[in-house]
Amino acid sequence: MALSQHLSKSRQFLAIARNYSAAASLVNVEVNDKSGVAVVTLQRPPVNSLNLELLTEIKQTLTGLEKNKSRGAIITSAFKTFSAGLDILEMYKPNPDRAKEFWTTLQDVWISLYSAQFPTVALINGPAPAGGCLLSLCCEYRIMVPKAVIGLNETQLGIVAPSWFAASMENVIGKRQTELALTTGKLFTTDEALKVGLIDEVVQTKEEGLEKAQGFIGSFARISPFARSLSKQTVRGGTIRSMVKGREADLQLFLATIQQDQVQKGLGLYIEALKKKQAA
Numbered sequence: 001m002a003l004s005q006h007l008s009k010s011r012q013f014l015a016i017a018r019n020y021s022a023a024a025s026l027v028n029v030e031v032n033d034k035s036g037v038a039v040v041t042l043q044r045p046p047v048n049s050l051n052l053e054l055l056t057e058i059k060q061t062l063t064g065l066e067k068n069k070s071r072g073a074i075i076t077s078a079f080k081t082f083s084a085g086l087d088i089l090e091m092y093k094p095n096p097d098r099a100k101e102f103w104t105t106l107q108d109v110w111i112s113l114y115s116a117q118f119p120t121v122a123l124i125n126g127p128a129p130a131g132g133c134l135l136s137l138c139c140e141y142r143i144m145v146p147k148a149v150i151g152l153n154e155t156q157l158g159i160v161a162p163s164w165f166a167a168s169m170e171n172v173i174g175k176r177q178t179e180l181a182l183t184t185g186k187l188f189t190t191d192e193a194l195k196v197g198l199i200d201e202v203v204q205t206k207e208e209g210l211e212k213a214q215g216f217i218g219s220f221a222r223i224s225p226f227a228r229s230l231s232k233q234t235v236r237g238g239t240i241r242s243m244v245k246g247r248e249a250d251l252q253l254f255l256a257t258i259q260q261d262q263v264q265k266g267l268g269l270y271i272e273a274l275k276k277k278q279a280a
């Protein structure tokens with residue numbers, strides 16, 4: 001499709017996305033007029049913790065981008081935190097039906113973002129623990145600001161990162177580093193993340209990050225989108241197939257795990273600690 005035609009379609013999507021954003025407003029989508037690349041900004045205050053509503057909007061946004069054959073997407077945050085990960089309140093004293101929908105929607109978001117046909121970049125403009133890190137690991141390229149942290153720190157909450165969280169990290173930094181990171185619940189500083197390959201670039205500001213992200217996506221201008229996306233599928237297909245095959249068992253494991261007394265106690269203490277931190 002010619003770029004002008006494509007941009008016209010993108011603008012239509014933007015209009016729809018804006019209308020949608022106006023109604024719900026947890027995700028803002030802006031399509032760059034020149035490049036056709038969508039900047040997807042998470043905006044659930046205060047820390048973009050991923051609750052059912054935010055995950056649902058992310059899922060709908062990704063579906064819209066895929067339908068409109070997006071040229072690319074940059075995922076970032078409107079706040080100083082990229083994302084605080086899963087909303088702990090979705091797992092603490094949960095309503096079983098909501099918990100089921102919550103986890104299923106998280107799985108859907110992972111599948112859509114991990115297998116997106118268009119190029120994806122995470123512009124990590126602040127801390128990205130646990131589910132925040134997972135979102136960025138689904139992308140093809142990660143750009144991060146200094147003085148932030150990123151990692152799958154689940155063990156520090158007394159819970160275990162599911163196998164597809166671990167696989168997402170392993171595909172980026174390898175088995176050895178993933179095992180060390182997961183068993184300790186390590187949160188990498190920006191410098192450490194760069195060293196281990198968990199992120200690709202460090203930028204000083206979000207604006208610089210947006211330019212770099214556009215540059216990364218622009219680097220595919222002369223590559224056939226068909227060949228590009230099939231190559232991505234070749235590399236990621238095994239991980240996606242195994243997640244999809246195991247998703248019902250994964251859901252049941254999640255529901256059973258969060259009902260355990262020990263897990264509930266741990267989550268309760270963690271919530272208290274977060275609140276005390278703010279009061280101090």
Ligand SMILES: CC/C=C\C/C=C\CCC/C=C/CC(=O)SCCNC(=O)CCNC(=O)[C@H](O)C(C)(C)COP(=O)(O)OP(=O)(O)OC[C@H]1O[C@@H](n2cnc3c(N)ncnc32)[C@H](O)[C@@H]1OP(=O)(O)O
Nearest residue numbers: 049084085086087088127129130131159162254257274278
């Ligand atoms: C094999 C096993 C299979 C299945 C297993 C089953 C289950 C396990 C799977 C579970 C996977 C979980 C993945 C996750 O994502 S868990 C969430 C982990 N997140 C964190 O540990 C981050 C916690 N937050 C922070 O460290 C800081 O908030 C942060 C650095 C992000 C920002 O710091 P800042 O100083 O800017 O803000 P705060 O004052 O700390 O926070 C502001 C308010 O936001 C609340 N908050 C923060 N994080 C969360 C969160 N994740 N969920 C809900 N609420 C959160 C915080 O309490 C403050 O609230 P108020 O006091 O203002 O009410």
